[in-house]
Amino acid sequence: FGVYRHITGPRLPPGTRTLPGPRGLPFIGRVHDIPSQQSWLKFFEWSKIYGPIYQMEIFGTVHVWISSEKIAHDLLSKRAPIYSDRPTIPNLPNNRTSGDYLALMGRNDLWKRQRRLCQHLMNASASDSLHDYPTKERGRFLYLMMREPDNYLEWVEQFTSRTISRLSWGSPHPAPVLRKTTFGLLETISPSGALPNVINWLALVPEILSPWKKKEKARYRLEEKLLTGNVEFVKRMLDDCQAEPSFTRTFLQAKGSENMTIDEIADATHVVGIMAIAGALTIGSPIQSYILAMCHYPQWQARLQKEIESSLGGRCPEWQDREKLPLLRAVVKEVLRWRPPVPTGIPHALEKDDIYDGYHIPAGATIHALEWGMTRDESTYPDPETFNPDRWLLSQYPTYREPLTTYPNLQGYSQFGFGRRTCQGLPVVEQDLFLTMGGMAWALDIRKKRDAHGREIPVHWNNYTPLLIAKPVKFQFDVVVRDPDKMRAVTEMFADVDGDTTLCDDSRSDWGDPDDKGDDDFFVNVRDTPPPPPIHTTQVEKTEQQRGDHQPADESGLRSVHAGKRKSRSVSGSWPDSLLVAQGPIVVR
Numbered sequence: 001f002g003v004y005r006h007i008t009g010p011r012l013p014p015g016t017r018t019l020p021g022p023r024g025l026p027f028i029g030r031v032h033d034i035p036s037q038q039s040w041l042k043f044f045e046w047s048k049i050y051g052p053i054y055q056m057e058i059f060g061t062v063h064v065w066i067s068s069e070k071i072a073h074d075l076l077s078k079r080a081p082i083y084s085d086r087p088t089i090p091n092l093p094n095n096r097t098s099g100d101y102l103a104l105m106g107r108n109d110l111w112k113r114q115r116r117l118c119q120h121l122m123n124a125s126a127s128d129s130l131h132d133y134p135t136k137e138r139g140r141f142l143y144l145m146m147r148e149p150d151n152y153l154e155w156v157e158q159f160t161s162r163t164i165s166r167l168s169w170g171s172p173h174p175a176p177v178l179r180k181t182t183f184g185l186l187e188t189i190s191p192s193g194a195l196p197n198v199i200n201w202l203a204l205v206p207e208i209l210s211p212w213k214k215k216e217k218a219r220y221r222l223e224e225k226l227l228t229g230n231v232e233f234v235k236r237m238l239d240d241c242q243a244e245p246s247f248t249r250t251f252l253q254a255k256g257s258e259n260m261t262i263d264e265i266a267d268a269t270h271v272v273g274i275m276a277i278a279g280a281l282t283i284g285s286p287i288q289s290y291i292l293a294m295c296h297y298p299q300w301q302a303r304l305q306k307e308i309e310s311s312l313g314g315r316c317p318e319w320q321d322r323e324k325l326p327l328l329r330a331v332v333k334e335v336l337r338w339r340p341p342v343p344t345g346i347p348h349a350l351e352k353d354d355i356y357d358g359y360h361i362p363a364g365a366t367i368h369a370l371e372w373g374m375t376r377d378e379s380t381y382p383d384p385e386t387f388n389p390d391r392w393l394l395s396q397y398p399t400y401r402e403p404l405t406t407y408p409n410l411q412g413y414s415q416f417g418f419g420r421r422t423c424q425g426l427p428v429v430e431q432d433l434f435l436t437m438g439g440m441a442w443a444l445d446i447r448k449k450r451d452a453h454g455r456e457i458p459v460h461w462n463n464y465t466p467l468l469i470a471k472p473v474k475f476q477f478d479v480v481v482r483d484p485d486k487m488r489a490v491t492e493m494f495a496d497v498d499g500d501t502t503l504c505d506d507s508r509s510d511w512g513d514p515d516d517k518g519d520d521d522f523f524v525n526v527r528d529t530p531p532p533p534p535i536h537t538t539q540v541e542k543t544e545q546q547r548g549d550h551q552p553a554d555e556s557g558l559r560s561v562h563a564g565k566r567k568s569r570s571v572s573g574s575w576p577d578s579l580l581v582a583q584g585p586i587v588v589r
C-alpha cells in the first residue's frame with residue numbers, strides 16, 4: 001500500500017493541495033531520519049521549514065504535525081466531531097475498543113460513558129480539596145528531599161504514585177505495583193518504547209516469537225490483578241465503614257454495591273485505573289523540570305521565596321493560599337511551557353476527509369498536537385527558550401491575563417490537549433504542582449553542585465527521556481535546607497503523614513504483591529526504595545553551623561510542636577512504608 005501510494009500519490013478533491021512536509025522513501029515513508037531520542041526536536045525543526053501544519057507519511061499512514069495553538073483549536077476543538085478519535089497503537093492493538101484505557105480509546109459510546117464517569121469522580125474529589133492527600137504526601141516528599149536529595153527521582157515518583165493511589169483507592173499501598181505496571185504501559189504505547197509502534201508489521205508476529213507481546217501480556221496480568229483487587233478491597237472497607245475517601249469509594253457509595261452491573265464495575269475499575277496511571281506517569285516530569293529550572297535560574301528561586309515569605313510570613317504554602325501567590329502559579333505554568341511533559345502530545349485520528357486553508361487532510365490521518373512546537377511559538381511566547389514566569393505576570397507579554405488573584409492557572413492550557421479529548425486530571429495536576437514547587441521553594445535552596453575546587457558541576461539544559469512522557473535525565477544538584485525552623489516543620493509534616501492510619505492495613509494481596517515474580521522478568525523489583533533513616537538533633541545543628549547561623553534552635557517552641565502530636569505507628573513489617581517505622585521514631589530536640 002505504501003509503494004502504491006508513493007507511486008500514485010493521494011487523490012485530492014478539486015481545488016485542494018496536499019500539506020507541505022518532508023518527502024518519504026517508498027514503502028517506509030519518512031521513518032529513517034526520525035531520531036529515537038527527543039524526536040520532538042526533529043518534528044519542531046521540520047515545522048520551521050514546512051510551517052505550523054505539515055504532514056509526512058510513515059508506512060502508508062499520513063501523520064499531521066501541528067505546532068500552532070490556533071490551528072490546533074481550529075481543527076481539534078472547533079471540528080471536534082471528526083477529530084476526536086484515537087489511532088490504533090500497533091503494540092496495543094485493541095486500544096480503541098477494549099475499555100481498558102480511556103485516554104487511548106476510540107471515539108465510541110464506551111469512551112463517552114467512561115469520560116463522563118471520570119469527570120464526575122474527579123469533580124467529587126476536587127470539591128473536597130482532594131481530601132488533602134497532596135498536602136500530606138507533600139510533607140513526606142519534602143522530608144525525603146531534605147534527607148537524601150541524591151535519590152530525588154525515587155522521592156518524586158513515590159510522591160506522585162502515592163498521592164494518586166490514595167485518591168484512587170484511599171491508600172498509598174498500591175503505589176509500588178502501580179509504578180511498575182504504569183511504566184510498562186508507557187513503554188508499550190510509546191513509539192520509542194516498542195518497535196512494532198514504528199515498524200507496524202512486527203505487530204503481526206505471533207506471541208511466541210514476539211518479546212513485545214510477551215512482556216505486555218505479563219504487564220497487563222499484573223495490572224488487572226492490581227485494579228480489580230483494589231476495587232474489591234475498597235468494597236470490603238466500605239462494608240466495614242472504614243473506607244478512606246477515594247474515586248472508588250465515591251463510585252461505590254453512589255451506586256450501592258448490590259445494584260451494580262458487571263459493566264458498571266468494569267467501567268469504574270478501569271476509569272479509576274486510568275486516573276491512577278495518568279497521575280503516576282505524568283506529574284513527576286514537571287516536578288523534576290522545576291528542579292532543573294532552579295539550577296539554571298536561581299534568581300527565580302529567590303523571587304519565589306520572597307513572594308512566599310512576604311505573603312505567608314514564613315509559613316509553607318497551602319492550597320488555600322493560591323490567590324496570594326501569583327508568582328508560584330506562574331512558575332508552575334512556566335515549567336510546563338519550558339519543558340512540556342508530553343512534548344509530542346497524544347495523537348488524535350481524523351474520521352473523515354477534511355479541508356483546512358485549502359489543504360486536504362485525508363480520513364485516517366493521525367493528528368499530532370506538537371506541544372513542544374506550540375510552546376516555542378515566538379508570537380505567543382517571546383524568547384521561548386528562556387524560563388521566564390514574568391510572561392504570565394506582566395502586561396507587556398501576550399500571555400498576561402487579569403486578575404492575578406485568578407490568573408495564571410492551568411485551565412484551557414494547550415499542554416493538556418484540545419477539544420473533546422482534553423486532560424481530565426487538571427485538579428490533581430494543579431494542586432500537586434502548586435504544593436510541591438511551593439514547598440520546595442519555601443524549605444529548600446536548590447543549586448548546582450560544586451566540585452572540590454569550588455567549581456560548579458554543569459547541569460544539562462535539555463536532556464530528556466525519549467518516551468511519550470518526557471522527564472529530565474538524572475542530574476546532580478545540591479539541596480540546602482533554608483533554616484532549622486523549616487527543617488523542624490518539615491520533619492513534623494513527615495511525622496503527620498507517617499502516622500496516618502491507612503498505613504496500618506496489611507491485606508497485601510488486595511494491592512498486588514510486590515514479591516510476585518510470576519514467570520517473567522517484568523515482575524522483578526516492584527518494591528519502592530525505603531526512605532533514609534530518621535533525622536537526629538545533630539543534623540539540625542550541623543545545618544545551622546553550615547549556614548553560619550549561631551542562633552540555637554528554639555527549644556520551647558519545638559517541644560510544644562511535638563507535644564501530643566507523635567503518633568504510635570504500629571505498621572506491619574510487610575509493607576514498604578513500614579521500613580520507615582522500623583527505624584524508630586523521628587527525634588528532633
Ligand code: HEM
Nearest residue numbers: 103275278279282341346416417418421422423424425428
Ligand atoms: C502534568 C500532568 C499531565 C499532563 C501534562 C497531561 C496531559 C494530557 C494530554 C496532552 C492529554 C491528551 C489530550 C488530547 O488528546 O488532546 C491528556 C489526556 C488525559 N489525561 Fe492528562 N495530563 C496530566 C495529568 C493527568 C492526571 C493527573 C490525570 C488523572 C488523574 C489525567 C487524566 C487524563 C485522561 C483521563 C485523559 C484522556 C482524555 C480522553 O482521551 O478523553 N492526566 N492529558
